[in-house]
């Protein structure tokens with residue numbers, strides 16, 4: 001079983017003024033890990049360090065007990081990375097793009113041909129192989145980028161916001177696909193979208209201002225806010241007050257009343273509140289919504 005140990009990683013930018021990662025440690029084994037955190041939490045920085053595209057200021061990343069810096073090429077050969085940026089290869093046809101990436105990854109011709117044919121099928125893009133990437137929809141581009149990350153049959157697959165900008169149908173397709181291929185691989189997915197990982201992740205890693213908040217299975221994390229999620233019926237005029245004073249994770253209208261869903265340690269005493277089952281989205285609000 002592959003093992004990736006991230007040990008005491010710190011990283012600053014701008015001569016130390018911006019702390020992107022602060023003594024971050026976690027150990028990953030095979031399965032899907034969801035990396036959750038708000039904008040600027042340090043997710044991309046972490047992924048760039050794990051993929052050896054960026055040097056940390058301190059700390060180490062070990063793959064099966066060996067420092068990735070020492071493994072060098074050997075590490076790259078087990079790594080698949082889908083970065084955030086799109087549009088780099090818009091003039092390439094998908095086929096040319098995959099051949100180009102195969103060459104960069106050092107695949108032999110025969111190997112590349114077989115792999116490209118099978119991956120095009122897996123990501124359902126065989127019929128678009130001779131079209132230019134520039135004309136692809138967001139979902140097609142994302143699938144093309146996932147395909148290139150899988151060319152070398154990686155043991156570690158790093159996906160930086162793989163569903164950004166996708167419609168729900170594409171999102172579900174990518175999610176199911178990632179879940180399918182995760183067996184015997186370490187898959188780390190960063191996302192803002194809780195539903196991308198809620199049901200497929202073996203563990204969720206919560207990152208806040210460069211620090212690890214916690215990492216655990218989804219049921220365990222959600223269990224931490226058992227009894228802290230309530231639904232309360234309020235009048236319209238009260239909504240502003242509740243929005244200013246509580247973490248409101250949902251609201252809906254019921255005739256002339258509003259039902260608000262609150263994630264709170266102190267449910268309102270002057271209203272009847274009903275305890276409801278927490279979700280990962282509630283936990284996200286609980287951890288990342290400041291000041292309430």
Ligand SMILES: Nc1ncnc2c1ncn2[C@@H]1O[C@H](COP(=O)(O)OP(=O)(O)OP(=O)(O)O)[C@@H](O)[C@H]1O
Pocket residue numbers: 013014018019020037038039040041042043044045046
């Ligand atoms: N090249 C850089 N130079 C200076 N500051 C940077 C650089 N890259 C990132 N940062 C800063 O480091 C912090 C972490 O950024 P990072 O991109 O890793 O977060 P993120 O969680 O991936 O955010 P997002 O969800 O918006 O992609 C932020 O404060 C960001 O502004």
